[in-house]
Amino acid sequence: MEQRPVPGRTAGEAAGRPAVPGNPPPRQDAADARRRIPRTDALMRDPRLSAAVDRLGAHRVKAAVRQAQEEARAGGIAPEQVPQTALDLLPGTASALRPVINATGVLLHTNLGRAPLSAAARQAVREAAGPTDVELDLTTGVRARRGRSTLAALHERVPAAGAAHVVNNGAAALVLAATALAAGKEIVVSRGEMVEIGDGFRLPDLLVSTGARLREVGTTNRTTAADYAAVIGPDTGFVLKVHPSNFRITGFTRSAETADLTGLGVPVVVDIGSGLLAPHPALPEEPDADSQLRAGAALVTASGDKLLGGPQCGLLLGQEALVRALARHPLARALRVDKLTLAALEATLTGPPTPTAVALTEDPDRLRSRADRLAVALAAAGIDVRAVGSAATVGGGGAPGVTLPSAALSLPEPYAAALRTGRTPVVGRLEAGRCLLDLRAVPPEDDDRLAEAVRAVSAGGRDRPPGDEQAPRGGGERSAGRTTADRRPAERRA
Numbered sequence: 001m002e003q004r005p006v007p008g009r010t011a012g013e014a015a016g017r018p019a020v021p022g023n024p025p026p027r028q029d030a031a032d033a034r035r036r037i038p039r040t041d042a043l044m045r046d047p048r049l050s051a052a053v054d055r056l057g058a059h060r061v062k063a064a065v066r067q068a069q070e071e072a073r074a075g076g077i078a079p080e081q082v083p084q085t086a087l088d089l090l091p092g093t094a095s096a097l098r099p100v101i102n103a104t105g106v107l108l109h110t111n112l113g114r115a116p117l118s119a120a121a122r123q124a125v126r127e128a129a130g131p132t133d134v135e136l137d138l139t140t141g142v143r144a145r146r147g148r149s150t151l152a153a154l155h156e157r158v159p160a161a162g163a164a165h166v167v168n169n170g171a172a173a174l175v176l177a178a179t180a181l182a183a184g185k186e187i188v189v190s191r192g193e194m195v196e197i198g199d200g201f202r203l204p205d206l207l208v209s210t211g212a213r214l215r216e217v218g219t220t221n222r223t224t225a226a227d228y229a230a231v232i233g234p235d236t237g238f239v240l241k242v243h244p245s246n247f248r249i250t251g252f253t254r255s256a257e258t259a260d261l262t263g264l265g266v267p268v269v270v271d272i273g274s275g276l277l278a279p280h281p282a283l284p285e286e287p288d289a290d291s292q293l294r295a296g297a298a299l300v301t302a303s304g305d306k307l308l309g310g311p312q313c314g315l316l317l318g319q320e321a322l323v324r325a326l327a328r329h330p331l332a333r334a335l336r337v338d339k340l341t342l343a344a345l346e347a348t349l350t351g352p353p354t355p356t357a358v359a360l361t362e363d364p365d366r367l368r369s370r371a372d373r374l375a376v377a378l379a380a381a382g383i384d385v386r387a388v389g390s391a392a393t394v395g396g397g398g399a400p401g402v403t404l405p406s407a408a409l410s411l412p413e414p415y416a417a418a419l420r421t422g423r424t425p426v427v428g429r430l431e432a433g434r435c436l437l438d439l440r441a442v443p444p445e446d447d448d449r450l451a452e453a454v455r456a457v458s459a460g461g462r463d464r465p466p467g468d469e470q471a472p473r474g475g476g477e478r479s480a481g482r483t484t485a486d487r488r489p490a491e492r493r494a
């Protein structure tokens with residue numbers, strides 16, 4: 001059977017030893033030690049390891065046991081350390097996904113899964129995980145409309161929408177609209193809005209993949225309503241407006257407003273991207289669903305896990321007949337969301353402010369006092385740390401060019417890699433040779449965990465202490481260990 005090493009750590013590291021053991025023990029001792037290594041079946045009867053089997057499955061636990069035994073055979077750990085080493089190698093949960101603290105200063109970090117769910121949404125997901133009445137009316141016992149309470153919540157939040165439908169993500173919403181309304185026809189779109197979202201994902205390619213043809217109008221920097229009007233004809237499926245959500249063009253620019261395009265006799269579909277349902281005072285430039293529909297858009301598409309602060313999903317909001325036709329299209333079945341998403345979305349829409357909303361409006365002075373308090377406590381432990389001002393961004397395809405005043409802990413650069421690989425991974429960013437831990441996207445209740453992670457790095461423990469000979473320093477190790485999250489915010493918005 002394939003033995004899967006536990007990612008990221010060697011058994012020696014898990015036992016608090018350096019990755020490369022020092023001098024090997026003398027040959028005779030080594031043979032003795034090998035005989036004392038506990039056997040797999042004995043180890044699996046250890047109550048702590050058998051409890052881990054209930055939590056994680058036998059396959060994972062056996063792999064950790066074998067890895068610990070192997071490390072003992074190699075002389076990296078003593079035979080007596082094998083059970084504890086195996087336990088230390090086990091992940092906290094059955095999924096390899098690890099919860100991290102987002103101290104990048106990018107509120108919606110694509111590499112960190114965009115919006116964190118609210119406590120209400122997490123609770124809703126847990127409750128929906130078993131059998132639920134997602135498609136059953138419990139009163140009558142007959143089949144009911146899937147996700148009806150979630151759709152009702154969407155309708156309540158966006159009164160201008162005649163109907164709503166939910167699919168897997170923003171891209172799926174566009175695919176459904178393009179397939180149902182424009183396959184074999186033309187989608188009229190401005191040359192200034194042929195955007196790439198991130199990771200090589202280009203909207204024009206996505207639209208063309210549905211069998212629609214793109215009819216480009218205007219220029220990169222200027223497109224007028226007349227440009228659209230000139231090409232509308234029997235072949236037009238719809239006019240598409242796309243929010244340039246991750247870049248800005250300034251200078252000699254012009255674009256047509258939704259309201260200028262609604263008299264052309266074809267539906268206007270607006271991809272707002274970020275999922276703001278109504279105008280947000282802190283983000284005056286960011287389009288929102290309600291305003292776009294009031295301006296005459298037939299359909300608005302958006303993501304659920306950007307500024308809306310919910311689970312990954314795609315929203316379709318608009319004229320009732322049109323949305324119903326999309327929901328009935330055969331492709332809709334392939335794009336439909338699961339009950340967990342429906343539960344999380346409803347709780348996001350009806351529950352208390354999301355972590356994203358809170359982070360967006362957090363008072364800079366409060367962030368500064370949190371940073372000051374943390375810096376004082378950590379400096380008292382002898383750590384080279386100070387509280388500094390910082391600039392956070394929205395990220396994740398929203399509010400390009402907006403910076404949010406913030407506060408951060410500034411630490412020596414090697415902390416970045418060590419914090420990322422610690423027991424509670426913390427992802428910060430590098431700026432001017434320092435590791436910054438920006439607090440805007442960190443919920444206040446995580447401050448203690450953040451401080452604990454910094455202390456653990458400083459104390460060495462299983463993480464290499466900064467300044468240690470083995471600490472990442474120039475060369476391949478560092479660049480390989482560097483994530484996009486280490487780069488400056490402007491480069492890693494997606």
Ligand SMILES: *Cc1c(COP(=O)(O)O)cnc(C)c1O
Pocket residue numbers: 169170171172197242243244245246271272273274302303304313314396397398
């Ligand atoms: C993010 C974004 C998308 C893609 O949405 P996903 O939910 O990532 O599929 C499409 N259009 C715009 C304008 C966006 O900002």
